[in-house]
Amino acid sequence: MQRLNLRGVILSGGPASVYAAGAPQVPSWVFEQRIPVLGICYGLQALVHQLGGKVVPGQKQEYGSAVLHENATGSPLFKGLPSSFQVWMSHGDRVEELPPGFSSLAYTDNSPVAALGDGDRIFGIQFHPEVQHTPLGTTILENFIFSICGCQPDWTPGNFVGISIDRIRHQVGDGKVICALSGGVDSAVTAVLLHRAIGDQLTCIFVNNGLMRLEEPERVQATFHETLGLPLLYADAPDRFLAGLKGVIDPEVKRKVIGEEFIRVFEEEASRLGKTDFLAQGTLYPDVIESESPENRSSARIKTHHNVGGLPDHMKLKLVEPLRYLFKDEVREVGLELGLPRDIVFRQPFPGPGLAIRIIGEVTLERLDMLRACDWIVLDEITKANLYDELWQSFAVLSDTRTVGVMGDFRTYGYVCAIRAVTSQDAMTADWARLPYEVLAAISNRMVNEVPGITRVVYDITSKPPGTIEWE
Numbered sequence: 094m095q096r097l098n099l100r101g102v103i104l105s106g107g108p109a110s111v112y113a114a115g116a117p118q119v120p121s122w123v124f125e126q127r128i129p130v131l132g133i134c135y136g137l138q139a140l141v142h143q144l145g146g147k148v149v150p151g152q153k154q155e156y157g158s159a160v161l162h163e164n165a166t167g168s169p170l171f172k173g174l175p176s177s178f179q180v181w182m183s184h185g186d187r188v189e190e191l192p193p194g195f196s197s198l199a200y201t202d203n204s205p206v207a208a209l210g211d212g213d214r215i216f217g218i219q220f221h222p223e224v225q226h227t228p229l230g231t232t233i234l235e236n237f238i239f240s241i242c243g244c245q246p247d248w249t250p251g252n253f254v255g256i257s258i259d260r261i262r263h264q265v266g267d268g269k270v271i272c273a274l275s276g277g278v279d280s281a282v283t284a285v286l287l288h289r290a291i292g293d294q295l296t297c298i299f300v301n302n303g304l305m306r307l308e309e310p311e312r313v314q315a316t317f318h319e320t321l322g323l324p325l326l327y328a329d330a331p332d333r334f335l336a337g338l339k340g341v342i343d344p345e346v347k348r349k350v351i352g353e354e355f356i357r358v359f360e361e362e363a364s365r366l367g368k369t370d371f372l373a374q375g376t377l378y379p380d381v382i383e384s385e386s387p388e389n390r391s392s393a394r395i396k397t398h399h400n401v402g403g404l405p406d407h408m409k410l411k412l413v414e415p416l417r418y419l420f421k422d423e424v425r426e427v428g429l430e431l432g433l434p435r436d437i438v439f440r441q442p443f444p445g446p447g448l449a450i451r452i453i454g455e456v457t458l459e460r461l462d463m464l465r466a467c468d469w470i471v472l473d474e475i476t477k478a479n480l481y482d483e484l485w486q487s488f489a490v491l492s493d494t495r496t497v498g499v500m501g502d503f504r505t506y507g508y509v510c511a512i513r514a515v516t517s518q519d520a521m522t523a524d525w526a527r528l529p530y531e532v533l534a535a536i537s538n539r540m541v542n543e544v545p546g547i548t549r550v551v552y553d554i555t556s557k558p559p560g561t562i563e564w565e
Contacts, residue, residue: 099126099128100128100129100242101128101130101237101238101244102123102128102129103131103132103133103136104131104132104133104135104136104137104139104140105133105134105135105136106133106134106135106136106183106184106221107134107135107136108135109135110138110148110150110185111138111141111142111148111186112142112148116139117135117139118139118143119132119136119139119140119143128214128242129215129216129237129241130214130216131170131218131237132215132216132218133217133218133220133222133223134183134184134219134220134221135184136217137188137209137217137218137219138184138186138217140192140215140217141188141190141192141195141209144193144195144215145192145193146188146189146190146191146192146195147189147190148186148187149186149187149189150187151184151186151187151203151204153203154185155182155183155184155185155201155203155204156182156183156558156559157181157182157183157558158179158180158181158182158226159179159181159182159202159203159207160178160179160180160201160202161177161178161179161180161200161201161207161208161220162176162177162199162200162201163176163177163208164198164199165198168210169213169236169240169241170208170216170218170233170236170237171198171199171208171233171236172236172240173232174229174232174233178228178229179226179227179228179229180207180220180221180222180227180230181220181224181226181227181230181522182201182203182204182219182220182221183221183522183558184219187203187204187206187219188204188205188206188209188219191206194211195209195210195211195215196209196210196211197209198210198216199218201220204219206219207219207220208220214241216241222234224518224519224522225516225517225518225519225522226522226524250423250426250427250429250430251430253419253423253430254427254430257286257290257415258286258289260415261290261291261413261415262290262291264371265290265291265294265370265371265413268370268371269296269363269366269368269370269371270287270291270294270295270296270369270372271295271297271298271359271362271366271369271371271372271373271410272284272287272295272297272298272373273298273300273355273359273372273373273374273375274297274298274313274317274323274325275299275313275375275443276299276312276313276317276440276443277437277440277442278375278421278424278425278428278433278437278438278439278440279375279376279377279416279421279424281317281321281375281433281437282375282416282424282427282428282431282433283373283414283416284297284317284321284323285428285431285433286427287373287413287415288323289431293324295323295324295373296324296325296326296366296369297317297323297325297326298325298326298358298362298363299313299314299325299326299327299328300328300330300358301327301328301329301330301331302331302333302334302351302354302355302447303330303331303332303334303458303461304334304351304446304447304449304461305447305448306443306448306465306468306469306472307465307466307469316434316437321433328358328362330354333354334351334354334449335456335457335458337350337353337354338350338351338455338456340455341456342454344450347446347449347456347565348446351445351446351447351449352445356372359372359410360409360410363410370410370411371410371411371412371413372411372412372413373412373413373415374412374413375414375416375424376414376416376417377417377419377420377421377424378417378418378419378420379420379421379520382521420519420521421518421519421520422519439482441481441484441485441486441487442485442486442520448461448464448465448468450563451464451488451490451491451563451564452490452491453490453491453492453493453494453564453565454493460491463544463545463546464489464490464491466543466544467489467491467510467544467547468488468489470489470536470539470540470543470544471487471488471489471512471514471536472487472488474532474535474536474539475487475514475532478529478532480526483516483526484514484515484516484526485517485518485523485562486517486562487512487513487514487515487526488512488514489510489511489512489513490511490512490553492508492509492510492511493508494508494509495507495509495548496508496509496548496549497548498541498548498549505548506548507545507546507547507548507549508547508548509547509548509549509550509551510540510544510547510549510550510551511551511552511553511564512528512533512536512537512551512553513562513564514528515557515562517562520562522556522557522558523556523557523562524556524557525553525554525555525556528552533552536550537550
């Protein structure tokens with residue numbers, strides 16, 4: 094570890110309980126190095142447990158916003174912060190006894206020890222400073238990284254671009270690469286990075302899987318081939334994906350089916366190009382965290398992202414994933430650095446499995462067309478109200494629940510459509526958006542009048558956690 098010249102260690106959160114069999118442990122070298130340590134959520138609990146304190150199940154779980162109150166001023170971790178401020182909690186266990194030499198630095202109504210420290214080297218916080226919903230969390234992280242650890246803020250989008258291009262060239266050599274292009278910012282940044290690094294060795298492939306939004310295949314082709322000038326092949330494969338999804342209800346199976354079919358299409362397209370060696374994807378770190386992957390064995394699988402855990406076990410192509418350890422806000426900074434159009438950079442995220450995971454139950458062409466119409470109405474009204482850029486995501490979900498309605502004095506029996514709109518910074522946490530009533534009313538009125546089969550509209554007011562942004 095000495096060769097790494099570590100300045101400090103941050104122990105992240107996780108789903109385990111420290112007293113459970115096989116719970117992750119803090120490696121002994123963390124303490125032996127005598128460098129600053131910050132434990133976050135489970136990281137705090139692991140520190141307490143291994144340093145002689147006691148962690149127990151909480152009398153109640155604590156998810157969502159809470160108000161943190163400092164016990165005493167003067168801790169370098171909270172330098173420049175008010176004595177009370179909002180934080181985001183996501184835990185079930187709590188600290189009952191402090192380790193020797195530690196003191197409580199702050200508390201919430203539900204957590205008597207919400208922050209602790211030994212003075213100036215080891216700290217722990219029960220809340221999550223890294224998420225948008227701890228508004229002053231960035232200051233806490235800056236205090237630890239820059240003031241306590243003595244690091245310098247030298248990451249820039251420009252540096253990342255230069256380093257990524259060098260890494261891509263080293264990995265690919267004279268090999269041929271195909272890039273999975275979806276139309277979103279992640280795959281767009283990946284494609285442009287690859288094109289700058291290896292030029293004509295790259296071919297982008299856009300797969301129309303039949304699970305996209307209204308007119309999206311046409312828009313993607315126009316943007317990336319005509320506007321950005323990227324080499325683009327179009328694979329028309331809606332029938333293949335629908336056939337694979339026939340009768341599939343379980344969302345994890347949906348993701349697996351879609352991920353495997355994607356790879357098969359890519360491999361077939363690649364074979365027409367001659368020898369192809371690599372598949373480039375716009376995989377981000379949240380995809381890795383929420384899926385089961387080789388570098389993620391300690392966190393729970395929330396859902397399998399089709400480009401991570403949804404990949405087939407035996408792939409002919411090797412992966413190139415230059416964004417694998419970035420979050421969405423960082424990818425957008427890189428996109429601006431690369432000169433991508435703002436409408437691509439700030440496009441709301443769209444799931445890789447597409448509308449298949451916004452249809453609860455079996456995916457059919459009829460239900461896809463119904464959801465496409467509903468989703469178009471949501472985006473149209475959100476855009477008219479000048480709210481698009483304020484929201485992380487806004488979309489429609491077609492449930493499998495049917496409900497009685499009345500239209501023209503006749504009984505109807507159709508589907509419930511849910512509206513989902515959230516605010517977030519990195520998708521790791523999200524809060525439901527307080528949309529104006531008149532916008533919700535306009536969306537609801539249009540759906541039941543313009544989309545045959547929709548008889549009721551509801552609005553989802555669940556935050557993440559405990560829910561997820563997508564319904565499946």
